[in-house]
Structures are given as structure tokens and as C-alpha cells.
Amino acid sequence: MRTGAFTAVNRLETAVRALRTAAPHELPETARRALARGYAADGVQLYLVDYGLTVLRPVTAPPETGHPVSVHNGPAGRAFGAQEPYLEPAGDGRARVQLPVTVRGDRLGVLSVELPDADRARAVLPELAEIAEVLGHELIVAERDTDRYLLARRTDRLTLAAEMQWQLLPGRSCARPEYELGAQLEPAYAVFGDNFDWSATADHLMLYVTNGMGEGTEASLLTNLAVNALRNARRAGLPIADQACLADQAVFAHYRGRRYLSVLMFDFELGTGRARVVDAGSPLLLRLRAGRVERVDFEAQLPLGMFEETDYVAQEFEVRPGDRLVSVSDGVYEAVSPKGEVYGDGALARAVQATRLLPAAEVPRAVLRELTGHRGRGAPDDDALVVCLDWHGR
Secondary structure, three states: OHHHHHHHHHHHHHHHHHHHHOOHHHHHHHHHHHHHHHHOOOEEEEEEEOOOOOEEEEOOOOOOOOOOEEOOOHHHHHHHHHOOOEEEEEEOOEEEEEEEEEEOOEEEEEEEEEEOOHHHHHHOHHHHHHHHHHHHHHHHHHOOOOOHHHHHOOOOOOOHHHHHHHHHOOOOEEEEOOEEEEEEEEOOOOOOOOEEEEEEOOOEEEEEEEEOOOOHHHHHHHHHHHHHHHHHHHHOOOOHHHHHHHHHHHHHHHHOOOOOEEEEEEEEEOOOOEEEEEEEOOOEEEEEEOOEEEEOOOOOEOOEOOOOOOOOOOEEEEOOOOOEEEEEOHHHHOOEOOOOOEHHHOHHHHHHHHOOOOOOOOHHHHHHHHHHHHHOOOOOOOOEEEEEEEEOOO
């Protein structure tokens, strides 16, 4: 028993050490060798989810290419959606384990591992899950030094504006005991100015939802300036009203009122659910509470950069455990169906109600699918942004 326990610990530590010391561009190959050596795995494949959250793309060694798999169905898609390991038979007593690769709630992809014995696969499942988690952390670090994993997520070439926007984002989901967050931008490969940002401390969550103005790189440049101005003010320790003032000055100083953008800013106290809010010409906010969807309106203030030295005032707001907040840009709530129905007039509330049982990370993708059906055509006229916050409280 002692020998077996030591062997289990040793093989896990060896695999983890190999990943942490691997060259940034060699993480998939390192994982493959470590799992073969320690677990007799003879089939290991890393899949990363694409920007549009539609497929899981295999990370292969150039010039090799692999076949993507859907995030909506199949074993890998099931593991990704449920965020739980999924074990499937692979014939002749073999088993294939699909393991979610996730970092603090940010869903990166799936690690597929094939083992020669199904019973052994079940026994080592916790170890494999830990290896997949470590791999996720190493992928985040490795992206500072290699483009391999960013390229693997692309089913198509990004426009320059989209490249700038995706590099500006903090992630697409995150989770802590007090809350869960999920967000998504569409069209994923040609977004312009919509954006989201968040930052957490021990006692606060700051959340920003930006509705950009214009198209192409000009829109992306405007959003980059505003978001970095907000981050600069936040990192200086300023409250959100002052953050808005400084970002407003930065945008006006550059554009002199020719361009501006809307932003909805929250500063949540994690211990109480109380929040301070600045609504600068904002995106729309809906709240799902006790099964009822309602629009939340704040006192609208001027968009950032419209006039010189605008003063902003924070309003009081409160969330309760069980609340779900869904914020969307005008590309969502102003979308029109072929029959002339505006999405935000009723279809959006129905979509929020219909997705109430999904985790926060899945809601933006589901709402955007509903939006595509509502529009009745594939190509949108504007960016579409959905951000979902589930509040659990302490």
C-alpha cells in the first residue's frame, strides 16, 4: 500500500514538474511524454476552444493539422460544457478520458487521454484531472512567449480590430466562491469596439462593460485608449467615479469630442453585495431574481469623451445571493428580426429566462445563438456583447 501510494505521488509530481519546466511551445508534447511514461497513455491530444466558442481545435505540430470537434456535442464537448471529466470506452477494454482544461473558471479547452485499461483510468482520474489543471495554468503563462496556442484557437484569420480587442480582454470567464462571470463577443473574428473587463481583490470585484463607437481599427483604438485609461486609474487606487472622470479626460484630450464610448462600471463589495455603479450612456442591464427578469435602470450620465471635464457620480446598487445580472451592448438589444421586432423588446428577456439553468460561462454563448436566430441572417450589422454575472455572496 505504501509503495503504491508513493508511486502515485511520484508519477503525478513527475508529470507536474515536466509541465512546469517545459519550453513554452512544447507543452502538448511534454504532456504526451509525461502521460505515456507515468500512466501508459498512448493517445494524448490537447484541444483549445476557438474564439467563437463553437469548436475545440487540436493543437498539432506544424505543418500537421487535426480535425476540430464541436463544443455542443460529443465526449469532448460534453466535458467542456459540464466542466467535469468524461470517461468513454475506446474498445478492447480501453478507455478515453476527456478532461476540462480550465484556469480559475476560464475555460480553455479539453485534454483527451487514451489509456489501455478502463478500470485503471477510473483509478487515476483525479491525478489526470490535476495534470489537466496544471497544464491550463502553464498555457496561460506560455502565451507570453509563444503564439502557438493563440493560433490554435483560430478557425479563421482575425481582422486587425479583432486582434486588438481580444488581446485587451482579461479572459472569457472566471469564478470565485462569491460569483461566477462569463462573457462573449461576436462576431468573434471581426469585432470592433465592444469590450469587457474585470478585476478582483480580496474584498471587491470591479466589472466594466463597454459599448464602443465606430467600426474597424478606429473603434478598437478608441476602446483600447478608454480601457487602459480606466485600468490606469483603477490601479492608482481611485474609486470608480474618479476612474470614469480620468478616462473621460483621456478620451476627450485625444478625440476632442469627435468620438466617445459608453461604459457601465460596477464596484461590488464581495462581503455584502453592495455596489457602486457609474452608468456612462450605458449598455443594457437585466436582472434575473427569483425567476423574474427585469430591466435595471440607472441614472444615465454622459458617455466617456463626449465633453471636456465631465463629472461622474456613483450610484448605490445591491445584489442578493441567487441574482443573475446580464448586460448586453446595443448590437444585441437593438438587433431587428425580419419582421421588425427589436430583440431587446422581449426576446432578450425570454432568452435570459430560457438560459436560467445554465452556468454563467455558458449563458453568453447561448444568448448569442438565440440572437442569430432572431436576426434571421448570419452577418450582424454591429458588435454583439453579452456579459453574465451570477452572484453567490459569502
